[in-house]
Amino acid sequence: MRNFSASPREMFASLWRHRELIKVSAKREVLGRYRGSVMGLLWSFFNPVLMLAVYTLVFSEVFKARWSGGGESKADFALVLFAGLMVFNLFAECINRAPGLILTNVNYVKKVVFPLEVLPFVGLISALFHSFISLGVWLLAYLFLFGIPHFTVFYLPLIVLPFIFFIMGLSWALSSLGVYLRDVGQLINLMTTVLMFLSPIFYSAAALPEVYRHLMYLNPLTPVIEQTRAVLYFGTPPNFTLLTVYWVATFIIAWLGFAWFQKTRKGFADVL
Template sequence: MRARKRAVLKFTLLLSLYRSRSLIADFIRKDFVGKYKGTTMGFTWAVITPLCIILIFTFVFSTILKVRFGGGRSADFVVYFLCGMIPWLTFSDALNRSASLIRENAHFVQRIIFPVEILPLSVSLSGMIQLGIGFTLLLGVVGVFFTPLTWTVVFVPLLVCLQLLFTIGLTWTIACLGVFVRDTGHAIGLGTQMWMFLTPIIYPAELVPESLKILLVINPMAHLVKGYRLAIIEGTVPDIAGLLILTCVMVMVAAFGYLFFMRSKPAFADVL
């Protein structure tokens, strides 16, 4: 019975998204392009911004601070750091924006036939476009200036898809909570900052004491960041069994977020 319910939920979700594909595409375009609307350089900023971030961090960590792990080069730390920071910036931005997303688009809630659930989805997908640009630039910089890339970079798109599932599930949940609890935005802002420091982005996971390793085990972003680094820096295949488990977790998070959002959706109009 439970398996049947899960299958029905999955089919309903996919059917709903398929029917709304044109709207989703429009909102993704509006969200992504809207950031640069009216600017002189337009879409070019989508490339300049992550490129500047990469170059600035490279200069600061390798030239000024000369940060390194063990006997490694400063350049090694730069790549290590960026493989974690670039996906994290996209992830945290989507979560923080989703807290006020429904309230900012309250006029859509009043439209009975409008699928308001596509709003968090569109924000998540828009962020993935920026993540794709960031990773493309990073791979180019790494391949040209640091270390030759290997075929294992083909796992990066897979990891991005897993991050997308995780992000969508959380944005649905947070967007829903943001309707009923106005403090959600502040809590998420603080929470994402704490979460970042609990994820091995600016430090290696090996430095975490054994008594606290459980925090890494239950942290999906820690596994994603590790996967990105294995594929880009180490040139090794991420643990397949671990990827399968991570995929199941991400699917469950996405399914929970969708179900939670859809069950709460009828009450949105009363609150807004």
């Protein structure tokens, strides 16, 4: 039986070695989602705009929510809210799909030469495409409402890259678990819904009583959402100490997820 390397080096080498396959697969997935629709890729623009409008209406008009430390206008609230939603949507799109990645590509399992480890990365690129569209919408809205965005927006890659490591680690682990435990998909869908309300998306972490605030940072999405909001909307540099810890932690998570996937993939064909 073939042995699959689980080293950190192989984690990157495999993605680089199969970069053309990843590129073609990601393009096919993005275009395939809108194939046959009249508006095509325009839906990737209108979907975030529509959801932003709905959330803003409900929370700013019905619940009369206002952002502590931010402006009091609906535009302020909408942009702060949207910044958090972009982070969460990227996470949720990848993680919700992860448990079914191998199950929906059974034909690839039988092909010994197919690199199954790239499937989560293909899904990630597809999700990143929609995140970039959402970011473009955010920047255009800020430009129209308030003027030129803060220069701190250039810090965003330093926040997103470790977040990608985190997503990939979970995706590798969940895609493997989904083969052996079919209930994982249902559990993850439930957990991401709960996580949306336990993350500082619709409210600031500073709005919590100080005695409970540290519990919010046990949520792995909290530092990403807070730092993204800081560099995009508030114009403040990220917390580099926190980012350094996050980089190290997410790299370890990515490697552990990859190692788990490589060690368990030998049994995929037998289970499926």
